[in-house]
């Protein structure tokens with residue numbers, strides 16, 4: 001198990017500018033952590049930092065395994081999924097193939113996952129021709145097929161309609177119930193309420209408030225969190 005994760009004074013910069021940090025967080029091993037905050041507050045940067053794709057310039061990020069081994073049990077779903085110019089099942093099978101699974105086994109599992117995410121009637125379609133919602137479902141199947149311990153999702157439902165969002169949330173709830181640890185960002189406070197066990201509210205690249213989701217939504221402790229939940233403009 002890669003959890004708990006202890007983050008202490010972690011910071012990432014770009015050309016001298018701090019994108020996020022210093023951030024200190026403790027993430028326990030179960031449930032969903034949802035990262036919220038205004039545009040530019042550092043949500044994407046924080047997810048990249050935790051996953052190890054953004055460079056750590058200061059502080060420490062301590063998984064229970066070395067970062068390369070921790071990365072191997074994680075998946076990352078981008079806001080805009082990247083599709084290979086191949087079929088749906090080829091895309092879903094890809095992480096298994098690069099891990100050395102025999103092709104027939106990988107394809108069988110990919111077909112199964114295509115069905116689980118609602119793409120069972122289009123397994124051989126060219127992935128780039130899918131709609132945005134369908135591509136996002138493909139990205140989820142590709143993220144979950146390796147049975148990761150942690151899945152990072154950066155605004156996985158941005159630009160999707162209510163129905164596609166509900167379908168994707170159902171997949172996330174199901175995976176969460178099966179013990180997959182989720183760490184996701186969203187702008188959708190309804191989604192945050194539905195999925196989060198714990199909230200990290202970022203502001204200006206730093207953790208402004210964090211706590212159990214019920215507590216955060218019912219009784220936010222800071223003026224900025226109250227204003228943000230109220231829909232007011234928070235810089």
Ligand SMILES: Nc1ncnc2c1ncn2[C@@H]1O[C@H](COP(=O)(O)OP(=O)(O)OP(=O)(O)O)[C@@H](O)[C@H]1O
Pocket residue numbers: 014018019020037038039040041042043044045046
């Ligand atoms: N590649 C980059 N080069 C320079 N600055 C960057 C880069 N990526 C992000 N930033 C800056 O870092 C800060 C945090 O950006 P980040 O994308 O993490 O925020 P965010 O909370 O995900 O925003 P959004 O809600 O718009 O997705 C912003 O000020 C942004 O302009």
Ligand SMILES: [Mg+2]
Pocket residue numbers: 043044045154
């Ligand atoms: Mg972002």
